[in-house]
Amino acid sequence: MSWKLTAADLSDLARGATLLGTGGGGDPYIGKMLVEQVLGTGSITILDPDDLADDLFVIPTAQMGAPTVMIEKIPAGFEATLALRTLEDHLGRKADATMPIECGGINSMIPLLVAAETGLPVVDGDGMGRAFPELSMETFAVYGVHGSPLALAGERGERVIIDTGDDDRQMEWLARGITIRLGGVGHIAEYAMSGADVKRTAVPRTISMALALGRAIRLAREAHSSPFEAIAETLSTTLYSHVRELFVGKVADVERRTTDGFAKGRAVILPLDPSSDDRFEIAFQNENLIAHHNGDVVAIVPDLICVVDHETAEPITTEGLRYGQRVRVLGISTPAMMRTQAALQAFGPTAFGLTEPFMPVEGETAAAEAALEFAATARGVGVAEEAHA
Structure with a gap:
């Protein structure tokens, strides 16, 4: 409609x-x-x-x-x-x-x-x-x-x-x-x-999902309730149904350069507790591509890696990252049609030169169920055969 x-x-x-x-x-x-x-x-x-x-x-x-x-x-x-x-x-x-x-x-x-x-x-x-x-x-x-x-x-x-x-x-x-x-x-x-x-x-x-997300964040802040819960609730009924908090901390370093028409670099986020030796790192090419926590991959393209303000959940772009910002990093699952073998060849990890395999942010079991559902209902020729579990 x-x-x-x-x-x-x-x-x-x-x-x-x-x-x-x-x-x-x-x-x-x-x-x-x-x-x-x-x-x-x-x-x-x-x-x-x-x-x-x-x-x-x-x-x-x-x-x-x-x-x-x-x-x-x-x-x-x-x-x-x-x-x-x-x-x-x-x-x-x-x-x-x-x-x-x-x-x-x-x-x-x-x-x-x-x-x-x-x-x-x-x-x-x-x-x-x-x-x-x-x-x-x-x-x-x-x-x-x-x-x-x-x-x-x-x-x-x-x-x-x-x-x-x-x-x-x-x-x-x-x-x-x-x-x-x-x-x-x-x-x-x-x-x-x-x-x-x-x-x-x-x-x-x-478009309607982006509008609903932005509105939910604003209304939650106006009501002095959690904008992070609002994000999760808004996405729960969409094709992006899983949201996971990956890290909370302070931006400690940003390396950014413009080359070949892209903004490439990395951001290092350290815990708010100075006594902790945790380390979180994001690599980006215009968009955030891969996130490591203490060297382990916790989210990877095409899933969404979103950096937001620690309190307001206002999204922060790669060009907006600054030393000292207090942030939360959210991992959001992508629709099953973006996780087929053909889709991952086009915009999965290997398309960006990453050697790490795709790992669904919500875990393999839930992702496999979503992929099977997509394969059962797909209207595109050959899509069902390519469903990625």
């Missing part, structure tokens, strides 16, 4: 999207401000994926680049819509709707900006179920929809079409190179697909 999103929802949505961004995806604050400016007192129609007509034509829109660059390089505001129009012209067909490629970070906002500027509805779903650093790391691609042709637009009106056929990694490589030469940030339209494809390949209802 479709619903209306207004400017009053954007702050809660941004908070929830920052949590789902797992440290990356770009801070949605700037995107929120751009949407508010264009939307005013109007509203945006959000479409439930199950209600889409099979022949509906959907073009996702997004921003790409290193989150650290996005803090200083503010978008002009028209780039994403320009990318959409460029791809429409190339394909010779107008979009009936847009949608996010990722629900985390600023890319929760870019399709809303396009919708506010064009009047298009936005599909309640995405292709990452969180944030990932590369365009090829999409459930769309895993289950048979490819990103090309891609349209990329810059802040001075530059427009580029990239068509690599079904080679999404080559598409990412070329788009990343152009984005670097645009100053580190570009806006894109890609993964054009039908409504039937959306229902088969997208992670459903992630």
